Amino acid sequence: MSDANGAIRRGAVRASLRDLSHLLRIVGKPRWATPALLALGFLSSLAETLGITLILLFLYLVSDRITETGNGLQGRALGLAISWFGSPTRLAFAILLLILARGALALLYSLISSSIGERISERVRNLVHEQYLRVAFGHIQRHEQSQLMEVLGTESWLVAQAYGAVTRLIINSCSIFVFAVFLFTISWKILVIAAIGSIAISAILRIFSRPARDLGHQVKKIHQSLGEHMLMTLQALRTIRAYGQEALHQRRFVQSSAAARKASLSMIRLSSWIGPTTEIGYLGMLGAIVLVSGWWHISFEVTLAAVALLYRLQPHTQEFESNLLFLAQLQPQLRSVLEMVQSEDKEYPSQGTIALENLNASIVFEHVSFGYDQNTPVLTDLSFEIPAGETTALIGASGAGKTTIVNLLLRLYEPTSGDIKIDGTRLQDIRRDDWLSKIAVTGQDVDLVEGTVTDNIRMAKADAAEEEIIVAARSAGVASFVEDLPEQYDTWIGQEGLRFSGGQRQRIGLARAVLRNPDFLILDEATNALDTALEDQVRRAIDRQLGKRTTLLITHRVETARDAANVIWIENGKVNSQGPASLVVPQYQRRQHEIVRDSDAEDKGR
């Protein structure tokens, strides 16, 4: 059992070290950091060991036992010290200096190590956030939001702690080495006993240590589930309350919370064995040394010096074991941070190289096919044209693929086959920033962010003046409900925009699009929450404000599509028909009537 646990822990520590070093290579750290920390730690343990030795010399000097020290390394060291320091006062002064030096070195170590550790964590957080914004949209959809929150909120901080633990591990090893060398100069026999004793204590700690990595995995899973519950409560608060699900959600949250408490306690219990076990083990070892010293006629001074050194060594051994255990427990968290920041396994959208000044002629889909996954085609061999300067309407049943077409135009995804061409150039070859700067999109679900009405509209143009925002807001019909509020455009909107109706939220989205003043305007069911009269009024105001420009209008309402210059009817991911509204809209309506008639007949037949 002890071997198995030891192997698991050693494996976990090795995996942690591998992941941490990979992470550090990605985020980078000052080159001087690790050598400087090691030098400081080494000097600090040297000062400590020297200090203890000199304290013992001082005691020997003042108690006149110096003549009994005899020959050998220790005797020569004493002789050297006496000739250097001359008097007990000078020796005491040297000891004081060493104690001060050790304190200063330890302080410097902790300041540098925490500053580097925090910088590493900061870079990890920034990198995770950047990855989330840069990586292909499809990749994000496959990733849990709660996972991102966990990495940003908790796990990125642990990287600093892991780095701290590794440098401490190396310093602990240096201290153990320095103490061992000093012990060797005093008595090699005692060193052998101490080595055997330390190995035995370490083996006992393996018996007590549970499989730390498994526990780490468990803690990670529980924290993630807790995060999922919190996210769900935040995002679905209205639905939870509307369906009276508060008690059920509270029960689930309480269960996760209790599991988190138990897992944290198990972690703490595991670590808390280390202190008492090491102390008791050392006590036994020191007793054995005193006993054996008597049998082997090792002098009292030598035994006392060895015991004092070993007593001071004990915290280093204890810290060494704790750091090993900590690294083993941290392995799952380090792995998940690494998975987030590394770029090798992720897809990134193409950035394109060709500049785009203006949209002059047309946007053309040439035999475009696409599926969100390889096995389910959503769009099949689509070919159509969106002429510049005109309004083109996309109509089709729910799930036909209309929003997917918009997703391709926004370069959130790329076609599986075929090309989208902008004035004859392939969309993926055009500079992504150039293309997106020409587009404004607003849809049925407007993404409102924490901030004021002004902040929300300004998302379309960060440097927009107040007057521009008000003009855009008025053309989108926002003024009618915002200007009556006490704080008008400074009214705070929550992320969900709950204080505004669906139609009001849509109008804020439209104001954003107007402020952008785009070459290409995409309205994806952007007015479906407005009544027909208001929709008409808002559309006319926007047309007045923006003038004639390339517009893609996605709608279920055939009345809205009637004004478009061209209409494209999408059915099951294919173009069913395209042409002037007077031709396509009646065909589409006929199909709608057929579907309703067939469904009625089916109902009657049952």
Ligand SMILES: Nc1ncnc2c1ncn2[C@@H]1O[C@H](COP(=O)(O)OP(=O)(O)OP(=O)(O)O)[C@@H](O)[C@H]1O
């Ligand atoms: N992110 C996604 N991952 C996987 N499948 C998706 C994703 N988004 C949409 N789909 C699927 O693609 C198909 C087309 O969806 P899309 O949203 O384009 O339809 P739509 O015509 O815009 O529908 P609606 O009018 O209801 O908004 C649907 O079958 C839908 O389930």
